Amino acid sequence: MAKKKIMLVDDEQNILELVSELLMNEGYDVITTGSGREALEKLKTAKPDLILLDMMMPNMSGRQVCEAIRKNSKTKNLRIAFLTVAKFSEAGKEKLNELKVLDYITKPFDNADLLERVKKMLK
Amino acid sequence: MKLGIKLSLIFIILSFVVALVMSITFFIQSSSAIESRIENQLESINLLKQNHLDTYILGEQLDLEILARDISEDYKLMLDSSGFYSMELNPYHKNILEKLSLHSEFDKNFIEFFIIDKQGMVFMSTIKSEVGKIKENKDYFIKGKNSSFIGYFDYNPYFQLPTLIISVPIKDDKENLLGILAGRLNLKEISNLITKREGLGETGETLLVNEFNLVLTDLKYFPDAAFKKKIFTDATKNCLDGKSGFIQSKDYRDVNVFVYYLWVPDRNVCLITKIDESEALKDLTRLSYIMAIIFSVIIIVVSIISLVLAKKITSSIIKLKNAALDLSQGKWKTRLNIHTKDEIENLAKTFVEMTKTLKKSRKQLESYSKSLESKVRQRTKQFEDKAKEAEDSKKATLNIMEDVEETNNKLKETERLLRINLREMKKLDKQKGEFISITSHELKTPITSIKGFVQLLSDPKIGKKSQKRKKYLGIVYREVIRLNILISDILDLSRLDLKTVKFNYEKVDLKELLDTVRKENELKANKKKIQLIVEVDKTVPKIENDRTRLLQVFTNLVVNAINYTQKGYVKITANKEKSNVHFIVEDTGIGISKQYFEKIFERFYQVDSSLTREIGGTGLGLAITKELITKMQGSIKVESIVGKGTKFHVLLPIKQKEDDFKKKA
Numbered sequence: 113m114a115k116k117k118i119m120l121v122d123d124e125q126n127i128l129e130l131v132s133e134l135l136m137n138e139g140y141d142v143i144t145t146g147s148g149r150e151a152l153e154k155l156k157t158a159k160p161d162l163i164l165l166d167m168m169m170p171n172m173s174g175r176q177v178c179e180a181i182r183k184n185s186k187t188k189n190l191r192i193a194f195l196t197v198a199k200f201s202e203a204g205k206e207k208l209n210e211l212k213v214l215d216y217i218t219k220p221f222d223n224a225d226l227l228e229r230v231k232k233m234l235k
Numbered sequence: 236m237k238l239g240i241k242l243s244l245i246f247i248i249l250s251f252v253v254a255l256v257m258s259i260t261f262f263i264q265s266s267s268a269i270e271s272r273i274e275n276q277l278e279s280i281n282l283l284k285q286n287h288l289d290t291y292i293l294g295e296q297l298d299l300e301i302l303a304r305d306i307s308e309d310y311k312l313m314l315d316s317s318g319f320y321s322m323e324l325n326p327y328h329k330n331i332l333e334k335l336s337l338h339s340e341f342d343k344n345f346i347e348f349f350i351i352d353k354q355g356m357v358f359m360s361t362i363k364s365e366v367g368k369i370k371e372n373k374d375y376f377i378k379g380k381n382s383s384f385i386g387y388f389d390y391n392p393y394f395q396l397p398t399l400i401i402s403v404p405i406k407d408d409k410e411n412l413l414g415i416l417a418g419r420l421n422l423k424e425i426s427n428l429i430t431k432r433e434g435l436g437e438t439g440e441t442l443l444v445n446e447f448n449l450v451l452t453d454l455k456y457f458p459d460a461a462f463k464k465k466i467f468t469d470a471t472k473n474c475l476d477g478k479s480g481f482i483q484s485k486d487y488r489d490v491n492v493f494v495y496y497l498w499v500p501d502r503n504v505c506l507i508t509k510i511d512e513s514e515a516l517k518d519l520t521r522l523s524y525i526m527a528i529i530f531s532v533i534i535i536v537v538s539i540i541s542l543v544l545a546k547k548i549t550s551s552i553i554k555l556k557n558a559a560l561d562l563s564q565g566k567w568k569t570r571l572n573i574h575t576k577d578e579i580e581n582l583a584k585t586f587v588e589m590t591k592t593l594k595k596s597r598k599q600l601e602s603y604s605k606s607l608e609s610k611v612r613q614r615t616k617q618f619e620d621k622a623k624e625a626e627d628s629k630k631a632t633l634n635i636m637e638d639v640e641e642t643n644n645k646l647k648e649t650e651r652l653l654r655i656n657l658r659e660m661k662k663l664d665k666q667k668g669e670f671i672s673i674t675s676h677e678l679k680t681p682i683t684s685i686k687g688f689v690q691l692l693s694d695p696k697i698g699k700k701s702q703k704r705k706k707y708l709g710i711v712y713r714e715v716i717r718l719n720i721l722i723s724d725i726l727d728l729s730r731l732d733l734k735t736v737k738f739n740y741e742k743v744d745l746k747e748l749l750d751t752v753r754k755e756n757e758l759k760a761n762k763k764k765i766q767l768i769v770e771v772d773k774t775v776p777k778i779e780n781d782r783t784r785l786l787q788v789f790t791n792l793v794v795n796a797i798n799y800t801q802k803g804y805v806k807i808t809a810n811k812e813k814s815n816v817h818f819i820v821e822d823t824g825i826g827i828s829k830q831y832f833e834k835i836f837e838r839f840y841q842v843d844s845s846l847t848r849e850i851g852g853t854g855l856g857l858a859i860t861k862e863l864i865t866k867m868q869g870s871i872k873v874e875s876i877v878g879k880g881t882k883f884h885v886l887l888p889i890k891q892k893e894d895d896f897k898k899k900a
Contacts, residue, residue, distance in 0.1 A: 126684040126710050133691060133703075168676050197676045220683035223690045 116234050117141040119158065121151040121177065122166035122195065127219075131164065131195075134223055135230065148172035152180055155187050162233055164217070167196040178211050191233060195219060239542075239549040246541030247534070254533045258526050266519050270493075273515045274481040276435075277495035281508040284441050285499060287428050288506075295344060295420055296383050296401050302338050302348075303403045303416040306331045310350070310414060311407045328359070335361055346394055347419040350405070351376050353412060362393075375402035379415040387503050388422060388443070388451045390462040397422035397451060397462045426452040426461055429506075438492075438511035443504045444471050451504060456488055470494040474505035483512065551579045555586060562590060618643070641814075645892060652868070673839050674725060677854070681714040681721070688714075717853070724855040728838065731862045738866065740891055742777040743785060745809050745816065752789045752807070760797050766804035767793070774811045779891045784863050791860045792820040792883050800824030803880070811889075815869075818885040826877040835873065836861045868892065 118140050122128050125146070132142040143158055145151040148169055163181070167174035174194055181187045194216040200208065208216065214233050217226055313327030335348040339361055349360035355371025370376045378384040379402030386400040402417040429441050429452045443451040444466055454460040469484040474496040486492045491512040499506055551573040558571055573583040622643075688707045691697050697704065730736045749769045760767040789807065796805040803823030810817050827835060839854040864871045869887035 124680055124684070126714060127680070127687075129710070130684060130687040130691065133697075134687070137696070197679045198672060219679050220686040223687055 115139060115141045116162070117143065117158070117160045118230065119143045119145065119151065119154070119160035119163045121145050121148060121163065121169075121174070123147060123169045124166070127166070127195075131226070134227060138227055138231075140230075148174070148177035148180075151177060155181065155184075155190075160190065162191045162193065162230065164230075165192055165194050167194050167198065167216075175207075175211070178213065182211060193217060193229070193233060195221075237549070238552060239545040242545035242548060243538065243541040246544070247538050250537035250541075251534060254530050258530055262519075262523060262526065265522055266516075269516065269519050270483075273493050273510065274495065277481065277493060277508045277510065280435060280439075280441065281495045281497050281506055284429055284508065285497060285506055288425065288499075288502070291425065291428060292385055292399070292401070292420075292502075295342075295418070296385060296403070298338075298342060299345075299401050299416060299418045300383060300403045302334070302418075303405045306334050306350075306416065307405050307407060307413060309334070310405055314413060331359060332361075335359075344420050344424050345418045346396070346398070346421045349417050349419075351379075351402075351415045351417065353380075353414060358414060375400045375417050376415060378402070379417065380404055380412055385501075388425075388445055391419065394419075394421075397426070399425070422451065422461070430455065435508070435510055436514050438514045439509065441506065441508045442466075443506055444474070445504050446475060448475070454487070468494075470496040470507055470509070471505060474498050474507065547575075548579070551575050551583065555579070555583055558586060558590075562593070649868075649892065652865075656865075670838060677721060677839060678718070678725075681718040684714045685711050685718070721853045721855070724853050724859060727859050728855060728862065731859070731866065736866070738781040738784060740779050740781060743780050743782045744777050745775055746771040748782065748785055749789060749807050749809065752786065752793055755790065756793050756797060759794070760805060763797065763800070764802065765797060765800055766806075767797075768804055768806040770806065770808045772808075772810045775809050775816055776811065776889055778816055778887060778889045780867055780887065784867070788860050788863050788885070789818075789820070791856045792885075795856060796820055796822035796824060796881070796883075799881070812886070814890065815886045815888050818883075818887070820883040820885070821880065823880040826879055826881050827873065827875040828877050829875075832873050832875070836871075 118135055120128055120131050120135075120142060122131075123146055128144045128146065132144050135142050143154060143160060145154055149172055151163070151165075165174040165177055169177075174196075178192055178194075181190060181192065191214055192212070193214050194208070196216050197219045199218065200216065215229055217229060309327045309330045313325055313331065316325060316327065331350070339345055339348060347361050347365070349362070349365055350358045351370050352358040355369055355373075355376050357365050357368045357370060360366050375384050375386050381404065383403045384401065386402070388397060388399055390396070391398040399420040399422055400417055401420060402415050405413045405416050407413055426443075429443055435441075440455040441452075442454060445451055448465040448467055448471055449462060450457075450460050450464045450466055452461055454464065457464055464487075466487045468486055469482060470486075473480060473482070475498075477498050477500075479497045481493070481495050483491070483493055486494070486509055492509045493512060493515050494507060494509040496508075497506045554571060554573055571583045571587055573580050688711050692704060692707050692711075697707070746769075749771060753767050753769045757767055793805060793807065800822045801824065804821075805823075806819075806821045808819045808821070836857050838858040861871050864885060864887070867887055868891060869885060871883060871885050873881060873883050875881040
């Protein structure tokens with residue numbers, strides 16, 4: 113079976129490094145991008161099985177990136193999960209459903225928990 | 236145009252139009268009624284005349300029939316008793332002649348009687364010369380053999396009269412034809428009958444015209460016209476075509492007339508009754524005169540009424556206008572003599588109300604302005620007092636450099652700063668929620684890294700790889716330091732916000748202070764091969780400030796400058812400027828584009844976050860710096876050209892106006 117490909121989007125270099133290390137240790141292919149714009153650019157060619165998207169980024173927030181992905185007919189069906197510091201309100205959760213976001217992982221996360229959730233989403 | 240004239244004109248035009256329309260309608264209606272009345276009149280007269288004519292002729296025919304029966308026995312005996320030498324000697328012949336003469340005497344309408352024998356020869360006649368004439372081709376002979384016959388109107392040259400022949404058969408008691416009795420009627424009588432005026436007014440007349448357009452009766456305007464004059468008019472033309480009807484046309488005199496014509500086929504004549512138009516329409520003319528008078532009277536009355544009415548309406552409007560004019564000239568009129576009980580009175584009332592309100596508000600305004608004036612006067616006095624005080628203290632204290640004006644300026648400046656502070660406080664309050672969420676994000680980010688990497692390090696697989704281990708430990712270490720700086724920065728800021736920071740003001744030697752800054756950062760600058768220069772002008776005095784905080788401010792600025800500069804220099808200069816010292820922290824670094832000049836002082840704002848992370852900034856340094864400078868009653872602003880370098884201008888007062896500041900606050 114081919115390796116599952118996961119795209120990471122986060123403006124924090126350290127977080128990118130940490131999560132990609134965790135995922136690669138589990139045998140996933142990882143694409144790292146430092147901003148929403150970079151992610152959208154890479155999505156023109158890459159077709160990841162899952163995108164882990166940081167919510168709070170300068171210039172373009174995770175939500176804006178997600179909306180852009182959903183608008184594009186080529187990428188609208190991609191699996192997306194958020195990485196976030198904030199806890200969502202009910203309205204926020206509704207919005208997540210609207211954007212067809214599979215899950216949101218709260219920072220700081222437990223490494224094992226993160227891997228567990230990723231595995232679940234890729235089933 | 237004036238309103239009054241406009242209104243009256245409208246009224247007059249309206250009434251004129253209404254009256255005109257009414258008059259025209261009435262006139263048309265009555266003229267058609269009159270015409271139909273004339274038609275009826277003429278028609279009935281015409282019928283009456285026809286009736287007369289028929290009755291007359293029938294009467295004469297009856298007469299003749301009776302005469303024929305009367306003479307039939309004698310006539311038969313006369314025919315039977317042939318053998319007389321001369322007819323004149325025959326007693327029956329004589330009898331008959333006597334009877335005829337007698338009848339002629341009795342009935343003057345017949346001017347001749349004659350008897351035609353079965354062969355068509357005049358056998359006997361009241362006019363002797365007629366005897367022996369052959370009449371076998373005449374209608375009155377041919378038709379008269381069978382039954383009574385009425386001939387056509389004719390002109391008799393012998394009598395020189397218009398005549399009409401009636402013939403009846405003479406029969407014995409066994410209905411055998413013996414001969415024909417004919418009588419010649421004098422048509423003068425008929426002419427009189429026809430032309431006799433009956434309810435036709437002055438110009439009305441009735442006439443008969445035969446198929447050759449010849450008039451058979453005497454004409455009113457042409458005596459003795461009978462059988463002499465021919466008439467060609469529209470009426471005769473139509474009538475001789477066999478029609479009957481009513482028209483309006485010219486008569487034989489070329490005068491306009493109303494005509495009723497009737498074709499009488501039995502007599503082969505046209506019966507015409509006519510009346511002059513001028514007479515027939517006499518009533519209508521009179522009617523139109525009356526109408527004209529009524530029309531004029533209506534117009535005059537309406538004009539007068541409308542003038543009066545318009546004046547009444549406009550007079551109240553003029554009153555209102557005058558009141559408004561007065562108002563504009565400052566005369567207050569709170570009463571208006573308008574009682575029209577309509578919208579104008581309402582308007583006047585509203586106007587009066589408005590005037591009252593205006594008056595009231597004017598009074599209020601005046602009192603405001605008075606109180607304002609007194610306030611200004613009071614304030615001026617206060618200022619003057621203050622100025623005097625300042626003047627006094629200037630005289631008393633040689634140390635005071637500033638004059639009164641400058642003191643005032645300071646006062647104003649402080650006030651302005653206060654207001655700005657207040658505004659900023661409000662803004663801060665509003666941004667509080669946002670700040671908390673950003674802060675928590677900023678704090679949780681290094682914590683996430685630390686937690687994740689520490690977990691990773693505790694993983695035996697990774698823990699054994701010394702290279703990775705070293706790298707991860709380094710990340711954890713840097714993130715801990717970052718967290719530490721971040722926390723102390725946030726604490727600094729929140730202390731500043733809560734105003735729990737105490738400033739210990741003392742006289743600070745700037746040369747010494749900035750040299751300290753240089754020494755502390757020289758190592759870092761030298762590493763990047765950046766020159767660090769300090770230039771303090773000799774005229775710069777010691778300034779009243781908190782030394783530790785000043786050090787913090789300039790260290791922040793210098794560290795920032797070094798961080799964002801790759802080559803060249805970082806230079807700090809200080810110059811005296813009136814009651815302030817003007818510092819410039821200049822670098823030859825990457826610069827900042829204009830759109831970020833304000834934003835860089837906001838909390839957690841980073842122009843390029845990846846660069847900042849590399850450098851290890853928290854995004855709070857400039858916010859703290861600005862906060863500190865503001866607290867020191869100074870100001871900071873930035874000027875920069877992207878790619879060339881940045882200059883931070885800091886202005887700090889030489890003396891802290893602490894007392895004044897506190898008073899104002």
